[in-house]
Amino acid sequence: MDQIQAMRVFARVVESGTFTLAATTLQLPKASVTKHVQALEDRLRVKLLNRTTRRVTVTTDGAAYYDRAVRLLSDFDELEASMSQVRATPRGRLRVDVGTSIARMLIIPQLASFQARYPDIQIDLGVTDRTVDLIADNVDCVIRGGELSDQSLVARRVGNLEFLTMASPAYLQRHGTPQHPRDLENGHNSVIFFSPVAQRRYPLEFQQNGEIVEIANPSTLAVNEANAYTSSLLAGQGVGQITSYQAREYLQSGELVQILPEWTQPLLPVYVVYPPNSHLSAKVRAFVDWVVEIFAADPLLQCK
Known part of the structure; x- marks a missing residue:
């Protein structure tokens, strides 16, 4: 038995879910695919797959073997690539x-x-x-x-x-447009990031001519995922800071407005x-x- 080939066939069956689809993608007869998997199970003396008339599912032993086999096949392919053209x-x-x-x-x-x-x-x-x-x-x-x-x-x-300080037009209509970062401490809401791993909340940060201002409160919402953060600003939850790359489409559509442009944040x-x-x-x-x-x-x- 070609053990490497058998491992490749087994991995493809797991990923495809059927012997038929695996055989098609490998350009092998279905009987050959079945033979490779059976030979592998005989060699290992464990059942790797549960077979039904419609679908193949992986056993507990098969799942563990698949995880290791995929890594070994990847390493093997990389070894061959490094030693050839x-x-x-x-x-x-x-x-x-x-x-x-x-x-x-x-x-x-x-x-x-x-x-x-x-x-x-x-x-x-x-x-x-x-x-x-x-x-x-x-x-x-x-x-x-x-x-x-x-x-x-x-x-x-x-x-x-680069980070820009942003808010939705609806939010600014309700709360007014701040003229200084300290204005956010009165009558405004900040949307900030938090890290569940570091157990830390990250304040909004502003810099101008050597002056640094951090605004952490009041914060009615803290999120730990970038797309959710942007969605919070779009929903009018408060003032926040997103990258100019993220902000581009919303500035063009008018869904978000830049405020305090003279105050920057470190790149x-x-x-x-x-x-x-x-x-x-x-x-x-x-x-x-x-x-x-x-x-x-x-x-x-x-x-x-």
Whole structure:
């Protein structure tokens, strides 16, 4: 038995849900697919799949084997690529984790261009604003804003984000337009971010000519996800700060209004981050280079 081939066949059956679809995508006879899986089960002496007339489901042992097999197959493909000319055409499964607003507004809308360029790379795209442990979570690379705390990771700076102070026209009609950040402490509501991991709420921050003002209260709403934060401002929940990249469409439509434009906030650096052992990976390098391209193409992502 070709164990590597059997693992590939088994993984495809799990992902497809049927032997027939797996056989079609692998361009193999259905009997061959069945034979590979049976041989693998005989070798391991465990049942990997539950078979019915309509669908195949994975057993508990099968699920555990699948998770390890996918990692091993990915490592095997990467090893072959690193030792051959395949480096020119990267391939394999790539696990990427991206913040919610960058995923929605930048990565997903343009992902087809990456897939057209690298059709042999399969992407598992995680979308979350929480902190990801690249090693424990088996992630190849992440795109994140903010300075890095883990110096053991490799980071490439791809851009900077500018923040604007925003509110909806309906909110400003009810509460008036503040002329100074301190005005937000009386008769206004602030929408702020909170981190359940750090157990911290982040105040609105304003800078002008060396003066720094932080406004944390009154805050009637704190959220921990970027798209929900923007939705809160659109719903008239209060005054908040979002990036100029996020704000662009709402400024054009008039759904949000910029206030206190003379008060700024420090630029937020954006990095692509990956473990040091991934620096020779053709698929990681291809994705990082592509991210650099799409960030460089938009001036709002390259604020100075």
